[in-house]
Amino acid sequence: MFQAKIKADILKKMIDIVSPLVNEVKINVTPAGMSLRAVDPAHVAMVDLSIGASAFEEYKADETEIGIDLDKLASVMKLASSGDTVEMELDDVSNRLIIRIGNLTRKIGLIDTTGMTEPKVPNLNLPAKITVKASELLQGVKASESISDHIALTATEDAFELFAEGDTDTVNLKLPKDLLIELNAPEKCRSLFSVEYLSSMIKPVKGDQPLTIYLGNDNPIKLEFDFADKNARAIYLLAPRIESE
Amino acid sequence: MFQAKIKADILKKMIDIVSPLVNEVKINVTPAGMSLRAVDPAHVAMVDLSIGASAFEEYKADETEIGIDLDKLASVMKLASSGDTVEMELDDVSNRLIIRIGNLTRKIGLIDTTGMTEPKVPNLNLPAKITVKASELLQGVKASESISDHIALTATEDAFELFAEGDTDTVNLKLPKDLLIELNAPEKCRSLFSVEYLSSMIKPVKGDQPLTIYLGNDNPIKLEFDFADKNARAIYLLAPRIESE
Amino acid sequence: MFQAKIKADILKKMIDIVSPLVNEVKINVTPAGMSLRAVDPAHVAMVDLSIGASAFEEYKADETEIGIDLDKLASVMKLASSGDTVEMELDDVSNRLIIRIGNLTRKIGLIDTTGMTEPKVPNLNLPAKITVKASELLQGVKASESISDHIALTATEDAFELFAEGDTDTVNLKLPKDLLIELNAPEKCRSLFSVEYLSSMIKPVKGDQPLTIYLGNDNPIKLEFDFADKNARAIYLLAPRIESE
Numbered sequence: 001m002f003q004a005k006i007k008a009d010i011l012k013k014m015i016d017i018v019s020p021l022v023n024e025v026k027i028n029v030t031p032a033g034m035s036l037r038a039v040d041p042a043h044v045a046m047v048d049l050s051i052g053a054s055a056f057e058e059y060k061a062d063e064t065e066i067g068i069d070l071d072k073l074a075s076v077m078k079l080a081s082s083g084d085t086v087e088m089e090l091d092d093v094s095n096r097l098i099i100r101i102g103n104l105t106r107k108i109g110l111i112d113t114t115g116m117t118e119p120k121v122p123n124l125n126l127p128a129k130i131t132v133k134a135s136e137l138l139q140g141v142k143a144s145e146s147i148s149d150h151i152a153l154t155a156t157e158d159a160f161e162l163f164a165e166g167d168t169d170t171v172n173l174k175l176p177k178d179l180l181i182e183l184n185a186p187e188k189c190r191s192l193f194s195v196e197y198l199s200s201m202i203k204p205v206k207g208d209q210p211l212t213i214y215l216g217n218d219n220p221i222k223l224e225f226d227f228a229d230k231n232a233r234a235i236y237l238l239a240p241r242i243e244s245e
Numbered sequence: 246m247f248q249a250k251i252k253a254d255i256l257k258k259m260i261d262i263v264s265p266l267v268n269e270v271k272i273n274v275t276p277a278g279m280s281l282r283a284v285d286p287a288h289v290a291m292v293d294l295s296i297g298a299s300a301f302e303e304y305k306a307d308e309t310e311i312g313i314d315l316d317k318l319a320s321v322m323k324l325a326s327s328g329d330t331v332e333m334e335l336d337d338v339s340n341r342l343i344i345r346i347g348n349l350t351r352k353i354g355l356i357d358t359t360g361m362t363e364p365k366v367p368n369l370n371l372p373a374k375i376t377v378k379a380s381e382l383l384q385g386v387k388a389s390e391s392i393s394d395h396i397a398l399t400a401t402e403d404a405f406e407l408f409a410e411g412d413t414d415t416v417n418l419k420l421p422k423d424l425l426i427e428l429n430a431p432e433k434c435r436s437l438f439s440v441e442y443l444s445s446m447i448k449p450v451k452g453d454q455p456l457t458i459y460l461g462n463d464n465p466i467k468l469e470f471d472f473a474d475k476n477a478r479a480i481y482l483l484a485p486r487i488e489s490e
Numbered sequence: 491m492f493q494a495k496i497k498a499d500i501l502k503k504m505i506d507i508v509s510p511l512v513n514e515v516k517i518n519v520t521p522a523g524m525s526l527r528a529v530d531p532a533h534v535a536m537v538d539l540s541i542g543a544s545a546f547e548e549y550k551a552d553e554t555e556i557g558i559d560l561d562k563l564a565s566v567m568k569l570a571s572s573g574d575t576v577e578m579e580l581d582d583v584s585n586r587l588i589i590r591i592g593n594l595t596r597k598i599g600l601i602d603t604t605g606m607t608e609p610k611v612p613n614l615n616l617p618a619k620i621t622v623k624a625s626e627l628l629q630g631v632k633a634s635e636s637i638s639d640h641i642a643l644t645a646t647e648d649a650f651e652l653f654a655e656g657d658t659d660t661v662n663l664k665l666p667k668d669l670l671i672e673l674n675a676p677e678k679c680r681s682l683f684s685v686e687y688l689s690s691m692i693k694p695v696k697g698d699q700p701l702t703i704y705l706g707n708d709n710p711i712k713l714e715f716d717f718a719d720k721n722a723r724a725i726y727l728l729a730p731r732i733e734s735e
Contacts, residue, residue: 072414075391079384096413103381103420106388109413136593139569143596146565168586168599169562175593317659320636324629341658348626348665351633354658 002029002066002090005058006051008080008101010228013204014049015077017234019070020200021047026113027066029090033059039119045197046119048235055231057085066090066097067113076106121237126214126222128155128189131182132175134205134225137162140173141199147171150241151195155185155215164195181210189215192241201236218243247274247311247335250303251296253325253346255473258449259294260322262479264315265445266292271358272311274335278304284364290442291364293480300476302330311335311342312358321351366482371459371467373400373434376427377420379450379470382407382458385418386444392416395486396440400430400460409440426455434460437486446481463488492519492556492580495548496541498570498591500718503694504539505567507724509560510690511537516603517556519580523549529609535687536609538725545721547575556580556587557603566596611727616704616712618645618679621672622665624695624715627652630663631689637661640731641685645675645705654685671700679705682731691726708733 018025021040028035035050053059080086080101087100096107140162144151147166154161160180162173177183198221205211205225214222223236263270266285273280280295298304325331325346332345341352385407389396392411399406405425407418422428443466450456450470459467468481508515511530518525525540543549570576570591577590586597630652634641637656644651650670652663667673688711695701695715704712713726 072391076388079388102384103418103424104384104388105415105417105419107415107417139592139594143566143569143594146562170595170597172595172597173593174595179593317636321633324633347629348663348669349629349633350660350662350664352660352662 001092002061002064002088003058004056004060004088005085006056006088007228008077008084008086009082010051010055010232011073011086012077012080013227014051014232015070015074016204017049018047019074020203021045023070024111024116025068025070026116026118027068029061029064029066031061031063037119037121044194044239045201046121046237048121048237049233051228051232055228064090065113067111067116068097068108069111072108076101076108079104079106122220124214124216124220124222124237126189126216126219127187128185128213128215129182130155130160130180130185130213130215131210132160132180132213133208134202134211135207136173136175136179137211138199138202140171141195141202143171143173144195145199149195150192151198152190152192153213153215153221154188154190155183155213156188157183157185159183160185160213182212185215189217191215191218191221192243193221193238194241197238201238204234246337247306247309247333248303249301249306249333250330251301251333252473253322253329253331254327255296255300255477256318256331257322257325258472259296259477260315260319261449262294263292264319265448266290268315269356269361270313270315271361271363272313274306274309274311276306276308282364282366289439289484290446291366291482293366293482294478296473296477300473309335310358312356312361313342313353314356317353321346321353324349324351367465369459369461369465369467369482371434371461371464372432373430373458373460374427375400375405375425375430375458375460376455377405377425377458378453379447379456380452381418381420381424382456383444383447385416386440386447388416388418389440390444394440395437396443397435397437398458398460398466399433399435400428401433402428402430404428405458427457430460434462436460436463436466437488438466438483439486442483446483449479491582492551492554492578493548494546494551494578495575496546496578497718498567498574498576499572500541500545500722501563501576502567502570503717504541504722505560505564506694507539508537509564510693511535513560514601514606515558515560516606516608517558519551519554519556521551521553527609527611534684534729535691536611536727538611538727539723541718541722545718554580555603557601557606558587558598559601562598566591566598569594569596612710614704614706614710614712614727616679616706616709617677618675618703618705619672620645620650620670620675620703620705621700622650622670622703623698624692624701625697626663626665626669627701628689628692630661631685631692633661633663634685635689639685640682641688642680642682643703643705643711644678644680645673646678647673647675649673650675650703672702675705679707681705681708681711682733683711683728684731687728691728694724 022038033052089098144164147169148164164171212224267283278297334343389409392414393409409416457469512528523542579588634654638654654661702714
């Protein structure tokens with residue numbers, strides 16, 4: 001059983017966060033809320049998202065799984081205006097998700113979740129923690145897109161830095177401690193990442209919203225941010241690129 | 246003789262209404278106003294449009310015909326800003342329509358109307374009449390676009406309903422009587438239509454503007470709406486799709 | 491040595507003005523300001539642009555040359571918001587231009603200016619001078635785009651006129667003296683020009699900004715306008731089309 005009402009904007013945000021990595025997802029539903037964990041086809045990035053029951057205007061659920069095509073869900077959500085409330089209901093008999101927006105009822109056929117395994121979150125050694133306004137970081141990543149396909153992120157005691165290098169050009173974004181919301185780097189940490197993945201992971205965090213980064217040495221990066229008034233949370237993991245490439 | 250001044254927005258609206266169905270049209274000009282009737286190349290839909298002399302700021306005309314390429318007229322109207330007044334004058338000698346927008350004079354070569362016959366409006370038995378806000382109907386039609394190429398419209402004593410069905414998905418828009426501006430259905434009426442045509446026929450009616458629908462059983466649908474402060478009127482007819490398809 | 495601070499909007503305007511004609515330019519830097527002169531690959535049009543030292547918020551420079559790819563500069567300037575100030579610095583050692591926008595540092599590899607010769611401004615006999623709002627002229631040029639690839643400009647004592655002719659259609663824009671900011675035509679002048687080039691030369695002048703035209707008989711046209719509060723100036727020259735074509 002699953003029956004819920006939620007602001008359209010929260011569902012749209014969920015789609016923005018997950019769809020750059022995967023199209024078909026298995027959503028785990030429990031009385032405590034909805035969550036999903038998925039890895040992109042290239043096995044380079046993982047998304048771990050949870051929307052607590054408190055993010056919903058109404059929420060009733062047993063434990064169940066909903067396999068859904070996010071492109072389909074996105075096309076339905078385009079029919080909802082900002083501020084609209086959306087009703088969702090699982091129809092176990094016909095195996096469809098019923099979505100109601102105003103007077104419109106849309107039934108979406110669900111996908112089979114049998115083959116969809118839950119990816120495991122690896123154990124990571126990420127000594128540095130940086131909290132930054134998403135817009136600051138996005139500017140550096142965008143600047144890098146035209147000159148390289150990878151980007152180095154470095155955290156020291158005093159600053160968080162982004163560096164990209166092309167044949168003749170370079171990009172450097174240096175954010176000293178006083179421009180960061182938080183910086184905690186007991187040792188110097190530096191890892192290299194794909195510009196494209198990093199860009200698609202920062203874009204869902206809008207404007208001045210804070211984004212927390214966990215960084216290690218030649219280790220995956222972990223990006224974390226809240227939405228829906230802190231009732232929902234997204235975590236991205238992104239594998240590092242090897243320096244010698 | 247034809248000489249007239251009109252708000253650019255009214256001419257633009259005329260183009261928006263007619264051009265989804267046909268590009269080349271014969272406009273009938275009389276002292277009472279301008280009108281045109283045309284059928285799309287697939288003979289599935291008809292548009293019947295009239296702009297009364299009272300919709301014009303100035304209007305002087307004998308009976309005459311103007312054959313015009315709407316793409317060309319549309320490219321001229323792009324030069325006019327919202328609120329601009331446009332002057333039109335027929336030059337019989339050179340067989341051109343002279344259009345003046347501010348200090349700009351644009352002469353458009355007319356097309357030969359000899360072969361362009363006037364389509365006849367068929368006799369139709371359409372017992373149900375429904376008046377609805379265009380935006381409400383458009384949401385249902387847009388929702389259907391991604392799952393099916395046809396759509397069923399049903400009117401009963403109590404409600405007006407839209408239904409579309411794909412392989413696994415459905416769309417249902419139910420508008421009970423109290424959400425409609427008018428509903429008059431002495432018997433249940435139901436017909437099936439092309440989503441694509443229906444969509445292009447609702448789009449010219451903006452936002453909350455009322456749209457009147459005449460519906461029968463496996464019969465064409467008639468859509469009617471006013472513009473230019475009720476001094477102009479558009480009627481669409483759309484042939485039904487056969488249910489067994 | 492070259493070190494300067496300037497409003498991002500002024501640099502963006504420079505790119506808008508020059509990039510329709512050429513991508514790679516040699517910028518001449520002197521203590522008095524920056525300037526460049528370039529001819530398009532077809533040798534039909536020339537741009538001559540100068541930004542005085544007074545247009546900059548800070549400006550320190552010896553005589554030097556900077557060879558730059560405008561596409562690259564444009565991609566960097568997209569990172570600056572309207573109102574942002576941009577710092578530029580020439581790094582002679584690495585042969586790069588260092589651009590700072592906020593905390594972001596972007597180094598652009600310069601291009602070799604050895605083979606880039608300075609085009610000479612030809613002596614022209616252009617008796618007529620017309621100053622017009624750019625938007626008025628742009629409307630006439632836009633209207634011509636769909637019907638012809640060339641356009642005739644005529645100045646008389648009383649009016650400035652634009653005329654284009656297609657197979658069946660014509661465009662005429664007539665601006666009498668009282669609608670012009672200035673008109674000084676001691677004799678009738680008329681020349682023919684490419685619509686495409688003319689269009690790309692008027693577009694950088696926004697809205698109601700004045701544009702000064704120097705016109706002769708079957709002679710190039712000279713277009714001149716200021717920007718950056720009259721601290722910068724752009725001149726375009728465009729070769730005429732031969733009438734008999």
